[in-house]
Amino acid sequence: MMSKIAVIPGDGIGKEVAPEGAKLLEQLSSARGLGLELEFFDYGADRYLKDGTTLPPEQLEAFRRDYRAILFGAVGDPRVPDSRHAREILLALRFQLDLYVNLRPVRLLADRFSPLVGKGRKEIDGVFFRENTEGVYVDVGGNFKQGTADEIAITEDVNSRKGVERICRAALDWARKHGEKTVWMSDKSNAMRHAGGLWQRVWKELARDYPDLELRHMYVDVLAMQMVLRPELFRVVVTNNLFGDILTDLGAGISGGLGFSASANLNPGKIGLFEPVHGSAPDIVGTGKANPIATFLTCALLLEHLGHDAEARIVEKAVDLAVAENVLTPDVGGSRTTSEVSEFVRAQVARL
Amino acid sequence: MMSKIAVIPGDGIGKEVAPEGAKLLEQLSSARGLGLELEFFDYGADRYLKDGTTLPPEQLEAFRRDYRAILFGAVGDPRVPDSRHAREILLALRFQLDLYVNLRPVRLLADRFSPLVGKGRKEIDGVFFRENTEGVYVDVGGNFKQGTADEIAITEDVNSRKGVERICRAALDWARKHGEKTVWMSDKSNAMRHAGGLWQRVWKELARDYPDLELRHMYVDVLAMQMVLRPELFRVVVTNNLFGDILTDLGAGISGGLGFSASANLNPGKIGLFEPVHGSAPDIVGTGKANPIATFLTCALLLEHLGHDAEARIVEKAVDLAVAENVLTPDVGGSRTTSEVSEFVRAQVARL
Ligand SMILES: CC(C)[C@H](C(=O)O)[C@@H](O)C(=O)O
Ligand SMILES: CC(C)[C@H](C(=O)O)[C@@H](O)C(=O)O
Numbered sequence: 081m082m083s084k085i086a087v088i089p090g091d092g093i094g095k096e097v098a099p100e101g102a103k104l105l106e107q108l109s110s111a112r113g114l115g116l117e118l119e120f121f122d123y124g125a126d127r128y129l130k131d132g133t134t135l136p137p138e139q140l141e142a143f144r145r146d147y148r149a150i151l152f153g154a155v156g157d158p159r160v161p162d163s164r165h166a167r168e169i170l171l172a173l174r175f176q177l178d179l180y181v182n183l184r185p186v187r188l189l190a191d192r193f194s195p196l197v198g199k200g201r202k203e204i205d206g207v208f209f210r211e212n213t214e215g216v217y218v219d220v221g222g223n224f225k226q227g228t229a230d231e232i233a234i235t236e237d238v239n240s241r242k243g244v245e246r247i248c249r250a251a252l253d254w255a256r257k258h259g260e261k262t263v264w265m266s267d268k269s270n271a272m273r274h275a276g277g278l279w280q281r282v283w284k285e286l287a288r289d290y291p292d293l294e295l296r297h298m299y300v301d302v303l304a305m306q307m308v309l310r311p312e313l314f315r316v317v318v319t320n321n322l323f324g325d326i327l328t329d330l331g332a333g334i335s336g337g338l339g340f341s342a343s344a345n346l347n348p349g350k351i352g353l354f355e356p357v358h359g360s361a362p363d364i365v366g367t368g369k370a371n372p373i374a375t376f377l378t379c380a381l382l383l384e385h386l387g388h389d390a391e392a393r394i395v396e397k398a399v400d401l402a403v404a405e406n407v408l409t410p411d412v413g414g415s416r417t418t419s420e421v422s423e424f425v426r427a428q429v430a431r432l
Numbered sequence: 433m434m435s436k437i438a439v440i441p442g443d444g445i446g447k448e449v450a451p452e453g454a455k456l457l458e459q460l461s462s463a464r465g466l467g468l469e470l471e472f473f474d475y476g477a478d479r480y481l482k483d484g485t486t487l488p489p490e491q492l493e494a495f496r497r498d499y500r501a502i503l504f505g506a507v508g509d510p511r512v513p514d515s516r517h518a519r520e521i522l523l524a525l526r527f528q529l530d531l532y533v534n535l536r537p538v539r540l541l542a543d544r545f546s547p548l549v550g551k552g553r554k555e556i557d558g559v560f561f562r563e564n565t566e567g568v569y570v571d572v573g574g575n576f577k578q579g580t581a582d583e584i585a586i587t588e589d590v591n592s593r594k595g596v597e598r599i600c601r602a603a604l605d606w607a608r609k610h611g612e613k614t615v616w617m618s619d620k621s622n623a624m625r626h627a628g629g630l631w632q633r634v635w636k637e638l639a640r641d642y643p644d645l646e647l648r649h650m651y652v653d654v655l656a657m658q659m660v661l662r663p664e665l666f667r668v669v670v671t672n673n674l675f676g677d678i679l680t681d682l683g684a685g686i687s688g689g690l691g692f693s694a695s696a697n698l699n700p701g702k703i704g705l706f707e708p709v710h711g712s713a714p715d716i717v718g719t720g721k722a723n724p725i726a727t728f729l730t731c732a733l734l735l736e737h738l739g740h741d742a743e744a745r746i747v748e749k750a751v752d753l754a755v756a757e758n759v760l761t762p763d764v765g766g767s768r769t770t771s772e773v774s775e776f777v778r779a780q781v782a783r784l
Contacts, residue, residue, distance in 0.1 A: 156622070162629070163622035171623070195549055195660050216589065221626035231593035233630035237568065241583035268674065270508070270515035271523070274573035277514070278585035301681035302711075308547050308660060308685035322620065326678060329653035333660035359654075 094153020210324020446505020
């Protein structure tokens with residue numbers, strides 16, 4: 081059986097790293113008979129600026145119906161200052177495919193990348209579950225009296241019982257499956273009474289369903305601080321869309337930068353969306369400096385989603401070898417180009 | 433002329449550190465004729481649980497009319513799980529006294545406290561301007577169908593043109609006055625279109641009024657990451673209430689923990705509210721481990737607010753001496769108690 085995979089490189093360095101990931105998937109597919117069928121799509125700023133297209137509804141429908149996964153590069157372009165196309169492509173995929181789990185490992189690949197004194201690979205090794213279909217990202221709100229001195233701008237943070245419960249369960253189930261004992265829920269319920277109240281109540285109720293796990297809580301401000309001081313505490317964390325966005329970028333920071341940060345947008349049994357956490361980085365486009373490792377680790381998450389666990393491990397091992405031999409881009413202390421790193425990783429995959 | 437200062441120790445270690453700060457203020461006042469008149473108030477969890485009092489309206493009125501400053505300890509108590517009293521005391525003071533500037537230095541006192549590899553005193557030295565009267569803290573929102581599987585919880589992020597502009601101006605004016613060239617504004621306008629749109633427009637307009645400064649922008653997720661990787665970038669940052677809450681706790685993290693983080697809640701010309709950034713830390717109450725340094729640095733901000741700059745510098749110097757001789761509590765590598773550190777600092781103040 082074939083698995084259709086859409087590749088959307090998007091903007092900026094997305095167009096440099098996504099094709100490298102696609103080559104890796106093609107290589108594994110033909111070497112190991114995975115039956116992946118890759119297809120490229122040009123959604124992104126260029127297309128939007130040319131003909132106004134962001135993501136056509138019929139395309140979304142086709143993804144939903146016929147595809148198993150999307151490999152996404154990055155979205156963001158200074159020529160689209162309000163990032164409209166980001167919302168209408170990336171956020172639309174997350175929302176309209178109902179991919180409620182944004183799973184983001186916060187993992188240090190080698191002690192030497194740690195920006196934190198005394199915290200190495202062992203201390204920085206967690207998985208964050210970011211709610212991905214609600215919160216301030218629903219784009220509900222308005223601007224009143226715009227253009228006057230009395231303008232009021234409102235963005236609503238919308239949380240549903242169903243939405244909060246399913247992301248919390250996703251984190252708890254993952255913890256159980258992976259032998260983790262403690263799961264942290266993070267909110268700001270001491271200030272955000274309405275939204276925080278719901279998160280608090282759901283979390284307390286779930287404690288009854290997961291008596292084997294320790295369900296803990298930390299306010300988001302405190303958790304941000306503790307990620308720097310005691311990152312070893314956070315092996316499994318669940319939080320809302322906005323806090324997840326902030327905390328996982330911070331997580332990328334403590335794992336040495338965005339060059340290594342992968343993510344999966346999931347709804348069990350449905351198509352998944354896989355993207356490196358980094359953005360389009362317009363400042364380094366064309367320099368060969370874009371780090372493809374985050375995309376390769378994203379491909380590993382994609383392979384896992386398809387049930388190809390052995391192949392996911394091969395990709396991770398190949399990345400480990402690139403790290404061990406320092407075949408890396410300058411952002412993480414190497415001196416190689418995007419394509420040199422990519423070729424090295426694919427050569428390791430061929431041998432493994 | 434006398435200056436009336438209210439002291440509200442609040443909860444937990446607030447009751448241990450605020451009195452130490454008060455003693456310091458009394459000492460300076462009598463030694464140098466500052467005319468400070470301190471008065472203690474017992475607002476906090478104990479009082480709330482006893483008779484339901486949080487902050488009486490007539491008290492607020494008295495503060496507004498007759499007092500120049502409030503020295504606040506901390507608020508938060510596990511016996512008040514929804515933190516109602518925190519909102520009705522601390523947040524009420526901020527909001528009802530219209531203290532729109534929450535000024536929080538992010539400053540490392542000595543290289544050895546840095547949790548960041550290769551980043552010392554020189555690299556970690558900024559001031560954050562957190563909007564303090566709007567945003568998600570307005571407590572507007574609701575819970576619909578609560579108790580059913582269909583519950584929806586909404587918290588609104590409310591931003592006014594006036595509110596956004598005045599906090600941005602506060603940061604820009606401060607930068608000008610202190611010879612800083614660059615000010616960062618942080619928002620999440622790529623996802624939060626309505627609120628972010630207002631911040632973006634205000635920021636662009638202000639660029640015309642401050643041609644001598646470089647007005648820059650960074651998304652909050654990216655800024656959280658860069659605070660770990662390149663903290664030296666952030667000498668002046670302005671942001672909304674919620675992001676300011678998260679980023680300044682993170683700032684405390686990169687300056688070695690909350691033991692050193694001070695804050696001022698200001699509205700130029702009006703009463704100011706001064707509090708260490710740390711919470712009530714119920715786990716260490718009564719152990720003598722509470723670090724009073726954040727409170728002393730907070731007293732320095734209070735003295736500055738009253739125009740006693742020379743005395744503020746004396747307090748800072750005394751703190752520097754405690755740091756230099758490692759007369760510190762265990763959270764920052766010392767082995768002294770709250771009162772030992774406090775006595776040492778006051779002894780230095782007496783000599784300076
Ligand atoms: C581009 C932006 C809208 C997006 C987000 O905020 O979700 C990005 O920061 C991410 O984390 O994937
Ligand atoms: C106690 C809490 C409501 C408060 C806040 O969120 O403002 C605290 O975290 C702070 O930063 O002063």
